[in-house]
Amino acid sequence: MMPAFDVTRARRETRGCEQLIHFNNAGASLPPIPVADALYGYLHEEEMYGGYEVMARRTVDLDNFYTAAARLLNCSPEEIAFSDSATRAWNTAFYAFDFQPGDRILAGSAEYGSNLVALLHQVKRQGVEVIWVADEASGQIDIKALENLIDDRVKLICLTQVPSGDGMINPAALVGKVAKSAGIPYLLDACQALGQLPVDVDQTGCDLLCGTGRKFLRGPRGTGLLYVRKALIEQLEPNQLNHHAAELISTDHYQLRMDAKRFESWERSCAGQLALGVAIDYALDWGLAAISERIMRLSGILRQKLANIDGVTTADQGVEQCGIVTFFAEQLPAEQLQQQLALRHINTSTVPFSANPISSARRRHPPLLRASLHYYNTTQEIERFVTELKQLL
Ligand SMILES: Cc1ncc(COP(=O)(O)O)c(C=O)c1O
Structure with a gap:
């Protein structure tokens, strides 16, 4: 009890x-007050001292976002990327896959509308095939139907754990078991789950996960996160690069980062990142x-x-x-x-x-x-x- x-x-x-x-x-x-005050306080410091100067002296507080998110998801801080939304995080992960014509993506019917648009985009652009897995009578994803669809053509499994417009919780860990035993990457949209349910990436078995700050995590708007399993980071090259995601070695050579920050941009709302870290700590404290x-x-x-x-x-x-x-x-x-x-x-x-x-x-x-x-x-x-x-x- x-x-x-x-x-x-x-x-x-x-x-x-x-x-x-x-x-x-x-x-x-x-x-909550600690989140709102962290946000306002940081913006006030930027107003008074300058954005770069505040960033330089608050590195520990800003980095807290990564350790907090890692504690929330039971992963390592190197597997976390800061994002400005769940959509950006999901897209960044999704578009990093080098899909070929005829590749299959299996997705659950709860998939968020924005993810659906990106899936359709890849159908049009890359000639991939998206198969919508059947639902059980209860409405949740049918695990047997998912298992029956597994073959060599399947390159990704996508699931939205908690749909935006339905109180259902999909059995994300059962999907993870299927993905793991088939050796297929598993992208979980945990946008409505984070801050509402315990989400452990090892228990869930997902390889990639996106979330947003403003929903049940009670963070500020314009913040989100992406988790990428360590074993997958090196295999996935982001669709777009910048000089934060990759280090410029010379004028004609760059080296991609080896952590999940290869999926980030340098510029961001530092106040938002700080406050999202506070929000995650606050949720973990409860x-x-x-x-x-x-x-x-x-x-x-x-x-x-x-x-x-x-x-x-x-x-x-x-x-x-x-x-x-x-x-x-x-x-x-x-x-x-x-x-x-x-x-x-x-x-x-x-x-x-x-x-x-x-x-x-x-x-x-x-x-x-x-x-x-x-x-x-x-x-x-x-x-x-x-x-x-x-x-x-
Ligand atoms: C299940 C789900 N996924 C993704 C998103 C997109 O989140 P964001 O607006 O932070 O991109 C939402 C937003 O409502 C959502 O409910």
């Missing part, structure tokens, strides 16, 4: 939750197991209450579900509901088709409203949300 979660402290350290109910954590969470237990409890309560409202249908799939709660109501379209709730100082979001297009096309449900909960949300907020919802309907 876990000790009681100190939600009073969590809320005391979250200025934003005093004035609204924030159920849009899958969009961007409210950052403990990912404790965080995920609280999120699951709260979202379970919300799903149950929604199921008891006339005309409301919850739409989350999967065997295991997380803090993303999706539903639709017969009485009002999702977009109007979201707008009406916003007028009542309750933040939610709708689920666009681009969130997880393959799965949405398979399921053909009406547009969904997404209420995504974090550990700083409360049962009282859920009560208020449900009361407002009932009145609106």
Whole structure:
């Protein structure tokens, strides 16, 4: 049994939750005070002393991002690259593969819309074939179907662990087992998982992983990360290079870095990098197991209450579900509901088709409203949300 979660402290350290109910954590969470203050403080130092000068004297604090991310994912700091988004991180990894015509990529139906565009781009440009793995009846990826698709043509397996617009948690570790035994690289989109669930790259068996700062990690916008397994770093040449990713030896010779920083650019938001490190430390301080237990409890309560409202249908799939709660109501379209709730100082979001297009096309449900909960949300907020919802309907 876990000790009681100190939600009073969590809320005391979250200025934003005093004035609204924030159920849009899958969009961007409210950052806690230490993260926000680290960001503002660093920007203030840049204002007063100059960007290069501050960077020079805060190298240890800036480098903390790499050690924090490595602790979060159970890997080495050399396997981490800083990125400005999950999309950039995913693309950087994906476009580093030297695909040939006829190569196959196996992907789950939960794949994020932006990843789908990049996949289609490589279909068009390189002549690769993307095979969408079947889902089980529960909606999660069908592991047997995945196994049956493995052959010599398969050069990459992609999975989105937690879809953007569905409360399901895909069995990422089972996919990792298949990828490992077949010796096929495995690219995991853990964008909605980081900060919400414990994610261990060894347990998951992924070789590449992308994440973003602003969602359940509670970091600033414009930050993200890429993990690349050490054994793969040397095999993958980034699609674009610069003089941070590679050292210039002479005017006609460069040497690629041997760590994951070969996937980075030099210029970045240093304040963002610093604050993302603080956000990761902050999440680790709460403990990912404790965080995920609280999120699951709260979202379970919300799903149950929604199921008891006339005309409301919850739409989350999967065997295991997380803090993303999706539903639709017969009485009002999702977009109007979201707008009406916003007028009542309750933040939610709708689920666009681009969130997880393959799965949405398979399921053909009406547009969904997404209420995504974090550990700083409360049962009282859920009560208020449900009361407002009932009145609106
Ligand atoms: C599953 C998933 N992957 C990737 C992304 C893209 O993240 P970013 O906006 O940081 O590029 C999102 C954003 O919603 C997402 O939900």
